[in-house]
Amino acid sequence: MKKTQQKGSKSNDKAWMKWAYVGVALLFAVAMVGTYFSPMFNKGQAVQAGNVALIGYTIRGEDGRPLITTDQGLLEREYQKGNYNLLLSRGMEIPAGIEIPGEEITAIPIVHPPISGFSGFSLLGFEITSMSGGIAGMRPGEMRTISFSYGENRLEASLSEEDAEGLGLNFTEWEVGDLIPLGLTTSPEIPVGNDTPETPALRFGRILAKTPDSLAITYRYGSADITLNSIVR
Template sequence: MAKEKSAKKKDDWTKTLTRVFVVIILISCVLGFSLTLGFFSIFKSAADGSGIVVSYTIRDDSGVAVLSSDDTVIQNEVLIAGASQPLQMVIGQNYTDFIVPIEVYMYPNGWNTYAFFEPELTTIADEAKGMHEGDAKTVLFPFGETMTREMTAEQYGLIGGNYSETAVGMWIPLGFAPQPEVVLDNETAPETVATRMSKIIAKDNNTLTVQYGYASADITINQLI
C-alpha cells in the first residue's frame, strides 16, 4: 500500500514537472518569436505606402530653427514659430490642397493653425524612402528660396504692421488661405486662415520683400507603421 502511494506521488510529481516544462517551452517560444520580430524590424525600411511618424525641425537658409517637434531642439534653441507634435504621414499620399494646416504651439498665444506647404510634406515623405526607425537626415527644400512676395507699406499696414519699424531679417506672421493666397486684410479673409512665419529679406522706401519658403528639414523616423 505504501509503495502504491509512493508511486502515485511520484507520478503526480512527474506530471507537475511536465506541465511546468511545457509552460516554460511556450513562454520561450513566445519570447523568441517576439525577439525575432523585433530583430527583423530593424531591417524594415520606409517605402511607398508606408505610414511613418517623423520628428522634424524646419530651418531657414541660415540654419535658424523655425518650427520643431524635436525635444532637444525645443529645449535648446529659440524657435521662430513654435513647437508641434511629430508629423504622421503616408509615403506617396496625395494632398488635395497646397496648404496643409497643422497645430503648432506659438508662444505666447498658445496653439494655432500653422501653414505647412504640400511640397514640403511631399519632399519629406519622398526623402524618407529607404530609411529605418531611428534614422536621421537633412532634407533640402530647393523651392523655398523662390517662395517670396512683395508687399507695399500700405499692404503691410493692412495686416497690422508698422512699416517704419521693419528691417531686413525680421520675422513676421502672414496668414495663408488654402489656395494659397496671402491674406492682407480682414474684409477678404476666408474662414480658414493658417499662420506662417516669414522673413523680410529686402526693403526699400515703400516695398518689402518677404520670403515665406524655408530651406530644409532635419528629420528622424520615430516609427514605421
C-alpha cells in the same frame, strides 16, 4: 491660396515668444508622451513607398534658422539663446512617396506656445512632397536632412508701405532678416453669404530687402531635419 496678416506688432511678437520660454519646462512631460515615447515598431524595416511613417522633425528657414520642432532639447537650447520664434509641435504621420499640389496647405499642430487665431503651422505641398519622398529607405531611429524643392516657384511678395500698414504691420519697426508672422488660407478673406471665414495657418515670412517705401518678403523654407520614429503600417 490667400495671404493674410495676423500679428502686426514686432514688439508684441517678442513678448509672447519670451512668455513661451517661461512656461516651456511645464510642457515637456506632456509633449514627450506623443513625441519621444512612440513605440519603435518594425525596427529593422526600411520605409518603402506606400508605408506610413511616424516622424519627428525640425523645419528650418532658408537661413538655417529652426522655426518649428518636435525636439524639446533643441527648443530649450534655442530659447536660452534668445530665439523665441521657435515653436513646438508633435510627431507627424506621413505616407511615403506621395505627391500633392505645391500650394496645398497642411496645418500641423502648434503645441507650445498657445497661439490664438491660427489653425496650426502651415506646410505647403512642396514641403510635404519633399519630406514624403525623402523618408524612403529610412529605418526607425535614423535621422536625415531633407532639402525643400520649389521648382520655379519663388514664393515671394513685394509690399508697399501702404500695403504693409493695411495688413497691420508697423512698417518702420521691421528690418531685413526679420521674421513676419503671416496667415495662409485657401478661401477668400471675406466670407460670402452664410459662409464662415477660414482660420488661417501660420506661416513665417522673412524680409529679404527693405526700401523707404517697400518690403520684399519670401515665405519659402529651407529644409527639414527628420527622425524616423516608427513605421506605422
